[in-house]
Amino acid sequence: MxxxxxxxxxxxxxxxxxxxxxxxxxxxxxxxxxxxxxxxxxxxxxxxxxxxxxxxxxxxxxxxxxxxxxAGRGEALTEADLYPDVRPALSALREAGVRVVIAGNQTARMGELLRGLDLPADLLATSGEWGVAKPDPAFFERLAAEAGVPVAEILYVGDHPQNDTVPAARAGLRTAHLRRGPWGFLWADEPVVVESADYRINSLMDLVGITEG
Structure with missing residues (x-):
């Protein structure tokens, strides 16, 4: 599990x-x-x-x-920017006893904005805060260190093969490719995705079934 x-x-x-x-x-x-x-x-x-x-x-x-x-025209983030399945999925996963971590290639400012949304997560960090970004293996090492678990016990979920599933798999994490956004849709059936992803999902809610399996 x-x-x-x-x-x-x-x-x-x-x-x-x-x-x-x-x-x-x-x-x-x-x-x-x-x-x-x-x-x-x-x-x-x-x-x-x-x-x-x-x-x-x-x-x-x-x-x-x-x-x-x-100029006051920098990054901004509101609830409307979240995909509809985000809160339901993250909440369901936590209720099922899964530790939820948010960690992506974003600025430190975006980290502040994400925290302002009070998402149901146990840990939230960005590459801008850590000083290392995907696909660098050091990003995933930092992720495991911050999560306090071995890399093999983490499932990393993302849409981008070259930034998410491929480097995460090489770093020893389990991976789930999300068919969403330009990269997610365009590369969904490419061999590199099929080979690097333990799971291929269409919604974050699919993860609830995976953890219960």
Missing amino acids: IHTIAFDVGETLVRDDRYWAAWADWLDTPRHTVSALVGAVVARGQDNAEALRLIRPDIDVPAEYEAREQ
């Missing part, structure tokens, strides 16, 4: 609509254009920041991020 489940954030718990819409508005570019470019770089297997570089080749993403924060 699985006793610890760790969750990615973007397009696993939180919709990325607001994130990309904010960048589109900041760069004075139509939102549908940014969405299309994100899809294009995803299909190429590139980092999603490449979408911003297609719009502005010389962009310094961290500097622009800071400029947005200074």
